[in-house]
Amino acid sequence: MLMRPLVALKTAITAAFTLFGVAVVTFFLLRIVPGNPIAMMIAPGASEADIARLKADYGLDRSIPVQFWIWLKNAVRGDFGTSISTHRNVLGLIAERLPATIELTLLALVIALALGIGAAVLSMLSRRRWPGSVVDNVNGLLLAVPDFVWALAFVLLFGVAFPILPISGRVDPRLSYDFATGFTLLESILRLRFDIAANVLSHMLMPALALALPLAAVILRVLKAALETETGQDYAVLARIRGMSRLRIVVQEALRNAMIPTLALTGVQFTFMFGGTVIVERIFGYPGIGNLAIDAIVNRDLPLIQGLILTFGLIFIVINLLVEASFALLNPRLRHG
């Protein structure tokens, strides 16, 4: 049992309320501003009759609260309407693009954890010597510079100056693939097509690294502070006196305790990283939901925008719930909060 039923219920209600709030804010934002949403929907040169027909089609001739009620009723049944620019089902379109974003963010998370934990342990073991101070200085830089700037710098560095990685797309079009799912990387590995997997990875490496660096910096800072606290604790000092090596104390003893605050913060920061996919996917022409969202806004595709923002909101809330649940799992004292 992770949480007591009452706590779980309260958390679920809060989450549902937040998601409802996101839906309301998005819906009214898109409609209250003058000239919208019809101005966002029509193609240039549409006739009066076209506009009127469009209005009726989308129920826009009714009052805004009624419109919201209709939209909500459909949304609860899983119907988010039809995309205006592609004439396809919004949910289907999002489901098609979501796996690419999930693979990208998970790869970025793995890179961030590896870099962050590795650097923190390295800098703990070599305090007051050069690796430690290098790590500290690099970390200041990593904390300051956002994913957008990293992504552009990588395009310049690994795409143009040293052209070793592709700067756009998800897989080389010459590699034919007829995959059953959108999880291209995972599926190509499972089907033992390592040539495709390597190609997909080479496309994902730069965007994933750009997303990972700011997160790695946060993990490093928090984990290092926690490790410093832990290695000052009685049990660590005692172990040192009894002749245990510094490496063993840090890796076997202190790391486990220090990971609790680190993982909690990683979860929170992970939601920020998910938000960062919007612009990073755009820069690398990566076919995920972030890129789709910018297309939707540029094309003024109202139902798709609404569906995508709700998707992002849902992902944020789910990640936060998972973080809280895993926090309770890691730290028994919080289980009955």
Place this chain on the structure above:
Amino acid sequence: MADPAMEGAHPATTPVRGETRRRLARLPAMVAEEPRVLVAGGFVLLLVLVAIFAGWIAPHDPQAQDLMLNTLPPAWNPRAEPGYLLGTDSLGRDVLSRMIYGSRVAITVAFVAAIGAGLIGTVLGLVSGFFGGFADAAVSRLVDIWMAFPPVLLSILLVAVLGASLSSVIIAIVVIDWTRFCRVVRSEVVQQKNLDYVDAAVTLGATRGRILWREVVPNVVPVVLVLLSLEMGIAVIVEAVLSFVGLSVASGLPTWGGMIADGRQIIYQAWWVFAFPLCLLFLTVLAFNQLGNGLRRLIDPLSRR
């Protein structure tokens, strides 16, 4: 309530205004301890001056096109043309002049948007933290909802809805980023409110409004200053993202993000159109960030190692 008796009574928990004044007197010595405040602050000041005097500094009209002189390389390249220090873009416009004029948009957005977000967030944070109850519950819920939006997506959406313009960019940043101030100020106020000196003020018969204004606000100001500097860096990035996507000021007016987007199209033929504005963006963000973190260390000795 700057009662000397009070200070004597609670020496450890009495961060009253006398302390702030004493800190100000120590400012030069403290800046020497944190030289990056000086370096980063100097860079920001230089950028502000460049933005103000762009008309005098820029060697060329940033809009002037000359297709005969398109994609000229920077000065150290043998193919370079004298007078175009950092080369020209695909329309033959001077890259350096466009970067100089681009600082106007960046600096305007940085200051106006950060101050706007700071004002709204600080006021809501003060009210929510100090008065608690319904106001606190309402503001906290609003912050929760706000945090569930991906900020980049929301800013693009807001500017698309409002129409691309400088004021839309500023409004979008204020609307999105007030939560950064609100959350920090609220927790700071809650912390201050529970300190002994506030209890003492209540005992002495001070009204709530007086405690808020004379005791709590002055102690929140330093944190807000740090956040302001950090927010300016964020605002510069958001503006660059928006102009990169083509949603900032009217087309033609130079912005760093717009230049980077233009450069992205011809990156294999003329890397300098992409690289120089990116470097400037990088340095600017770093400067605001180092300024903010340096100020944080000066204000809060506990964060120093």
